[in-house]
Each structure stands twice: as structure tokens, then as C-alpha cells.
Amino acid sequence: MNVPDRPHAPQHAYLFADPAAHSLSPQMHRAAFAHAGIDGGYTARRVGAAGLPEAVAGLRQPGVLGANLSLPHKESVPALLDDLTPAARAIGAVNTVIHSGGRLRGDNTDAPGLLAALADADAPTGGLSVVLGAGGAARAAVYALRQTGHDVLVVNRTHARAQALAAELGGRAAWPETAPWSAVTLLVNASSAGLDAPDDSPLPTFPRLDRRALVYDMVYRPAETRLLRDARAAGLRAENGLGMLAHQARLAFTAWTGVDVPVTVFLEALKAAEATGDPAP
Template identity: 50%
Template sequence: MKRAFLFAHPAAHSLSPRMHNAAFQWIGMDGVYQAVDIEPSCLGKALLRLKEPEVIGANLSLPHKEAVIPFLDEIEPVAKRIGAVNTLMRRDGKLMGTNTDADGFYQSLLEGGYQPQGVALILGAGGAARAAVHALSQAGLTIWIQNRTPSRAEHLLESMQVEGRVFATQEEIPFKEVGLLVNSSSAGLSNPQESPLTVPFPELQAGATVYDMVYKPLYTRLLLEAQEHGYNTVTGIGMLVHQARLAFERWTGQAVPASVMFDAVKDTLQ
């Protein structure tokens, strides 16, 4: 039996086992995917599991995406630029890391009807923001970041060698130039009534898209307000599904339709 893991802390809430086990079943492979709660101090020991012959790979979530890098033999360029690894593979005895978050984000964005225009405004400056910055800068968009700690956002842009603007408060933002608004912060995750900022929605560009990486609840306050003003909205579940689909393909060499993974989790979404 083939095996794959998610290493996270905490891990019990993860939807990844549902998605990957459905994918194993769809391709007819005898395999199992397990989410394991790994405390930060135990990460190195946990990675030894990947040397077992039946293990084909692993995913990483908070707080391990950056901490894992010193343990790896090789890091693919996309992960190196983002500064975070979410997928591990074993090749010729070497432990390799990559990042499927950026491609997963952008594919879900396009599937959601996004038409590139204007400036991309990203809320937050953490690991998820890095994935969005990579994808959007590769697509040629101008990047703006709004973060309560401007120095963190400035470091993000500098370390990724991306030109852009940083705003400490929303009052500074010229919203009329924004064609894409991305929430990469956790606002709305624990409290559906919370919003990352009070957006003056009538001021966004006509036809703008609002994207929220939070997927539980599926429709956050930010997205509901955007819909009320007629803007295109994209939920975060697509990013979760696509990053998982891309990781699974790296491990098995087989492509699985995104619908297979989405159907495995849709009953958990609200």
C-alpha cells in the first residue's frame, strides 16, 4: 500500500485526507493519506517516515512550510522564490520540496472567471500572500499589499524581488485602480462576521474580482459584501483543491480531475 501524509500542527481539522483518499480511489491505487499532528520540534524526526519505501510523499501546512527547508536535499525554484514548501517528494533517495499553492491559487482564480485588469491588492503578508504574489507577478500584474505591519510586507516584496506598493492602512489605498482584491489573511476564518477590512466596494474597478482564501465558511463576509455590489467573487476552496491535485500528480504521475477532490469535501462546506 502506498502512503502519503500531511504534517501540520494542528492537523485534525484538515480536509486533505478526504481529497487525497478519494483521488487514490479514483485512479485505482491502493493508497492511504493521513493527516498527522507534528509539533515543530518533532519535524525532523517525522521526515524520516518519508524514507520508508511505501511512502510516496507528503504535504506540509502551518507551521512547517518554512521550517522544513533546512532538512531538504533540493528545493524547486518556485518554492525557493516563495520561501515556503508545501509538497515533498522522494527522488533517487533525495528529499525534494516544491510549492503547489501558487499554481493552485491562480488556476482557481481563472476558473472563477477572473479577467486580469488593474492592480492586484493583497491583504496580508504571510505564506499564503507569498504564493499569491508569485502567481500574480508571474502573470504580469502590479502588486500592492495592505498589512498592519508594513515592514513585513516590504520584506516580502524585497525578498521575492517584486516591485510593488505597501499600505499600512486602507485609507491610503486608491481603490479605483484595484481590479483584483485577494484576502490572504485569516480574517473570517474563526468569525464569519469578521472582514479583513472595510472595502468601499463601489470604488473598485467595474468587473473587479474579489478572492478570499478562507474556505470555511465558503462565503465570508468579504465575499458576501462583494456580491451585493455586483462584483465577481471566488471562494478559497478552489485553491485548496488545486494545490492538492497538483501535489497528488507529482507523487503518482497521474492527473485527477479537480471535481473528484471537490466532491470529497463539498458536504463539509457551508
């Protein structure tokens, strides 16, 4: 469902990011407003680091529901807010700001969004999980998996960052050459390897995992990364990050409006946007 922008809608939410034009969030949230019967609008704004304080201050106005934050603001925005959820505080990154009566609360819906996408994909719950990466997305993944009792190994190009992340959020750091791959039942790519690079993989030599393993790549552009191709060639189930993208948006929408719109509405909006190549404003 492609729903037009409502620039003067009485309720409004924003995305602040740099760049912002590639974002699929406007299509998802406009479809959700339409589905919920709410006269709402969603605008993606290109905001650089210098402009963030003023953009965030603007969220305190009546009628503003809040905002999503993407690169490069997820880790710098907490200092501009009144309050953080426990998840956002532990992860150290905010992707959703919720406005209420002039106060701004920061949340992180990437973490529960990943868990919801893994549940949809029927991910194995026991066994060993590996998270690839050590940036904000990896922090959300390790936090989420640790909260749900997973045994987590962190593997990152810069090993010292994997060690620091594991020391802070739980789990252990591992080297790709020596990780106990055959015991791994869940592999989550939270690195940006493969993003807009169909031949780039965070694991150029794909390891032999447990045969029940699910490979989940947070990257969704391209829809089939080299990691996903390698996993499928090894006979494993593999999913890209569109499900997580839809779920993190659904959770943000519920936090703003109190309405739980089915994830299928967000997924259909993503499919429609991908099919038309429709860029966000």
C-alpha cells in the first residue's frame, strides 16, 4: 500500500538521519496510520550532527508523536532526552523517541524487533548464537539474545570491539578461525558487511554450522546478500533483515499511538516500496 504524505496532519512523526532519502520508514508508517484510521503524517528529514539538538527540541511541540533515529544519531541522541527505557540505557542507543506532554523518552525497538523477526522465522531457541559485528545493531542483538537466555559469541572484524561489547553486555568474544561453529544454531549478521555490496560477506569462508541453524542477516539491501546465498547453498534456512525492519517500526508506532497495527501492514508497505523503487521524500 503506497500512502501519500500528510505534511499537515494533526499528528506527526519524523525520521532524523543522514542520509535520509533511502529510508523506507515513511512508507511503513504512513501505511500504518492509514490502517489505524489515524490522521497522521511521517516525514524523513536529513539531519546532520550539528542540526540534531534543534531537530530534537522541535519534537516537544504539541501534535508531535516522536521520531525514529538512524545513522549517525542512535548513540548521540540519548544526551538530548529526558529519560531512557532500561533497554535503551543498557544498549546505549536509541532508535525511537516518544513525546508525551513536552517530555522525550528514548527507546530501542531494534532489540525486540529482532526477537520478533526471529520468532516469525521459527529460529532455534537452544544452542549457541553468534552475533557478527560490534556496532549499535550488534549491541541491540546481544542485549536481546542475552535477555532471552541465549549463549552468545560476538565475532567482529576489530576483535577488541567484540571483547568490549561482550564484557559490557554479556557473552564472549571469539575469532572466526576458532569459534565452535558446529554448535551454532543461530547466526545473526549485525555488521554492515554486505550492505549495498552483493559480493561482500562478513564471513568470506562460510563455516559449517549445526544443520538446524538459522542465518539471519540484518542487511536487507540487497535482499539476498552473499552471506544468505552461502547459507542456503549449505542447506540452511536464511532470512534477510526486512522482518526486523518491519517489527521495529511496528513497535515504534505502538509506542507513539497506542495502536498495535499488524506487522503484515508494514511488510506490505515495504514490498510495495521495493517494487516501485519509490524513494522517500
